[in-house]
Amino acid sequence: xxxxxxxxxxxxxxxxxxxxxxxxxxxxxxxxxxxxxxxxxxxxxxxxxxxxxxxxxxxxxxxxxxxxxxxxxxxxxxxxxxxxxxxxxxxxxxxxxxxxxxxxxxxxxxxxxxxxxxxxxxxxxxxxxxxxxxxxxxxxxxxxxxxxxxxxxxxxxxxxxxxxxxxxxxxxxxxxxxxxxxxxxxxxxxxxxxxxxxxxxxxxxxxxxxxxxxxxxxxxxxxxxxxxxxxxxxxxxxxxxxxxxxxxxxxxxxxxxxxxxxxxxxxxxxxxxxxxxxxxxxxxxxxxxxxxxxxxxxxxxxxxxxxxxxxxxxxxxxxx
Ligand SMILES: NC(=O)c1ccc[n+]([C@@H]2O[C@H](COP(=O)([O-])OP(=O)(O)OC[C@H]3O[C@@H](n4cnc5c(N)ncnc54)[C@H](O)[C@@H]3O)[C@@H](O)[C@H]2O)c1
Numbered sequence: 001x002x003x004x005x006x007x008x009x010x011x012x013x014x015x016x017x018x019x020x021x022x023x024x025x026x027x028x029x030x031x032x033x034x035x036x037x038x039x040x041x042x043x044x045x046x047x048x049x050x051x052x053x054x055x056x057x058x059x060x061x062x063x064x065x066x067x068x069x070x071x072x073x074x075x076x077x078x079x080x081x082x083x084x085x086x087x088x089x090x091x092x093x094x095x096x097x098x099x100x101x102x103x104x105x106x107x108x109x110x111x112x113x114x115x116x117x118x119x120x121x122x123x124x125x126x127x128x129x130x131x132x133x134x135x136x137x138x139x140x141x142x143x144x145x146x147x148x149x150x151x152x153x154x155x156x157x158x159x160x161x162x163x164x165x166x167x168x169x170x171x172x173x174x175x176x177x178x179x180x181x182x183x184x185x186x187x188x189x190x191x192x193x194x195x196x197x198x199x200x201x202x203x204x205x206x207x208x209x210x211x212x213x214x215x216x217x218x219x220x221x222x223x224x225x226x227x228x229x230x231x232x233x234x235x236x237x238x239x240x241x242x243x244x245x246x247x248x249x250x251x252x253x254x255x256x257x258x259x260x261x262x263x264x265x266x267x268x269x270x271x272x273x274x275x276x277x278x279x280x281x282x283x284x285x286x287x288x289x290x291x292x293x294x295x296x297x298x299x300x301x302x303x304x305x306x307x308x309x310x311x312x313x314x315x316x317x318x319x320x
Contacts, residue, residue: 004048004309009035009056012075013291016298020051023306041065049305051075058082063090071308073301074318076288077101077157078238080211084320094318095304099157100296101288106161108287109206109236112260115281116232117204118142122278143203143230143257145169151176151202152190153218154237159208160184174198199226204234211238219243224250232258236287239264244271251277262287 006020008028020026027043029035034055035043044050044066052058054076063086066072071093074082079096087094115121123140126132150166152159152175160181163173166188173190175181176198184190198205205227209215219233220243227233233256235242244265250256258279264270267285274280288294304314 004305005046006049006051006305007043007047008051009040009043010053012051012298012301013295015295016302019299020302020305023309024049037061044069049073049308051301051305052082054078054081056081058087060086063087063092066092071095071305071314073304073314075297075301078210079318080238082318084318093308093314095301095314095316096318097297097300098316100300101293102157102161104290104293105158105236105287106165108262108283108289109158109162109208109234109260110165112234112236112262112281112283113204113206113232114145116234116258116260116279117145121281143232145171145204147171148203149174149201151198151205152208153177153198153205154208154210155181155184155190155192156208158236159206160188162206162208163188163190174201196226199223200228202231203228204232206234207237207241209237209241211240216240217243217246219247221246221249224255227256229254230257232256232260234260236262239267244274247271248273248277251279254279 004024006024006026008026010029011032037057040056040062044062047066047069049071050066050069051073058072058081060083069092072082072087073095075097077096077098079094082094084094119140119142146169148171150171150173152163155175155177159175163184164187166173173188174193175190176193176195180192218241224246247259248271251259260281262283263285288297300316304316307314
């Protein structure tokens with residue numbers, strides 16, 4: 001079998017690259033940065049497959065340039081960065097990396113929940129700055145977690161994994177989705193509620209929906225008005241799911257108590273005013289960033305390419 005010619009848009013964990021190189025001719029973007037549209041167009045030409053990232057905008061122009069390519073393997077479970085319909089028309093398959101990042105992403109959602117509720121980042125900065133003068137009754141008062149109502153918006157793989165981890169905190173779990181997840185309900189006692197109820201009743205509201213036309217600005221001005229003033233919003237899904245201008249306003253005016261964010265509407269740019277707020281914890285899109293998980297994601301993306309090379313259907317073919 002002739003070796004496939006594969007382009008990788010950014011350096012990935014070595015085991016994934018080693019596996020790919022065993023079977024294919026591989027070129028990797030040597031720079032640790034996102035390629036421009038022009039660079040992507042130039043680099044995908046003449047390839048049999050492309051391993052791309054969520055930061056690559058795989059539009060019709062890029063797909064046209066990749067004429068002859070059989071698959072674009074996305075190094076992410078979300079694939080809102082790819083024009084899947086345009087790929088289908090051109091006979092190019094798209095794959096993603098579901099499952100392997102579920103627990104790691106859910107863990108980060110919990111890390112943000114704790115950090116926001118207990119003001120960990122501000123308290124750390126305060127202590128490092130030498131401001132700690134001894135125990136104080138009113139210092140960094142936060143929100144309790146145990147016994148509260150946990151709202152999960154999107155009860156799919158990551159939302160359900162996030163909910164299961166609530167066990168030790170004796171929380172009331174409510175969730176909203178387009179479809180009910182009976183297994184999740186059985187395992188956790190979670191209650192399925194409508195959109196209005198989850199917004200009104202959650203003490204912590206964590207978002208786990210994909211970014212689609214229907215989920216853009218799912219949480220905006222009207223939703224913040226429905227939420228409790230003591231509530232905390234967590235987002236590890238995709239930035240545009242929250243209207244970030246409305247979020248800054250809601251946090252500033254204390255319509256909600258706090259937010260923990262891994263993703264941003266215009267990342268890597270942040271909405272004006274966000275960084276000045278004390279009641280938000282922000283991290284740079286690291287929800288799946290553990291050594292183990294990023295390696296598994298890389299190997300999974302490569303295995304999808306290798307399957308197509310062997311004439312098989314890729315195990316994680318995006319079916320949209
Ligand atoms: N921050 C990160 O690094 C990171 C890592 C992994 C995944 N993600 C994001 O998390 C998303 C979810 O991943 P997953 O593996 O759990 O996907 P999934 O498909 O298993 O779950 C998504 C759930 O959202 C539900 N949903 C879709 N539209 C909805 C709507 N309008 N209202 C209510 N529910 C809706 C679906 O029915 C599904 O149950 C991904 O699409 C990705 O964008 C982010």
